[in-house]
Amino acid sequence: MAEGFLKRMALSRATRVAADFVAYYLSNMDPQDLKQRISSGWSIVDTVSQRPKEELVEVLDTILESYPDIKSVIQRHRNEGAEAAKGGSLEFLQEISAERLVDHISVKLPLQGRVLSQNLDWVQGEIKKVGSLIV
Numbered sequence: 763m764a765e766g767f768l769k770r771m772a773l774s775r776a777t778r779v780a781a782d783f784v785a786y787y788l789s790n791m792d793p794q795d796l797k798q799r800i801s802s803g804w805s806i807v808d809t810v811s812q813r814p815k816e817e818l819v820e821v822l823d824t825i826l827e828s829y830p831d832i833k834s835v836i837q838r839h840r841n842e843g844a845e846a847a848k849g850g851s852l853e854f855l856q857e858i859s860a861e862r863l864v865d866h867i868s869v870k871l872p873l874q875g876r877v878l879s880q881n882l883d884w885v886q887g888e889i890k891k892v893g894s895l896i897v
Contacts, residue, residue, distance in 0.1 A: 775832055777858050780892075781866030782825045785874075793873040800881050807891040855892050860885040 787810055788796065810818065826833035860882045868875025878885055 773854070773857055774862075775829060776855060777862050778866055779822075779825060779829055779832055780855065780858055781863050782828070782870070783822060784863070785867050785870045786821055786825070788867070788871055788874045791874065793877050796874055797877045797880075800877070800884050805888060805891065807888050856890055858889050860889060863889070 784806065787806060791799075822836075823833075826836065861879075864875055864878045864882065864885055867878060
């Protein structure tokens with residue numbers, strides 16, 4: 763029972779970090795533009811994965827300042843190497859609920875959150891693609 767509780771708690775924290783990361787990249791996007799992009803097959807994961815790795819690390823590190831417990835775990839994985847980070851992290855992150863992710867994004871970006879809530883299948887697909895960002 764405790765293991766299930768701890769996993770749910772960790773998943774909840776990871777969802778908040780993921781939401782902050784996504785919100786960073788959606789913050790300058792007009793909600794109507796977001797809606798059109800989603801309907802045309804656009805992928806935020808593909809777009810973000812084309813950004814320089816240094817930028818992604820910098821954005822993540824800035825976000826992690828608000829989550830010191832998660833920052834220490836990620837730092838430990840970075841020290842162990844890329845394969846260690848990809849190992850369990852990918853499976854764990856793919857358990858993030860699209861609805862919960864959108865709920866957290868909506869706190870910061872209500873208009874974009876509304877678009878995402880109307881496209882939960884797209885959000886779930888993006889969660890499944892997130893492995894390309896774990897380096």
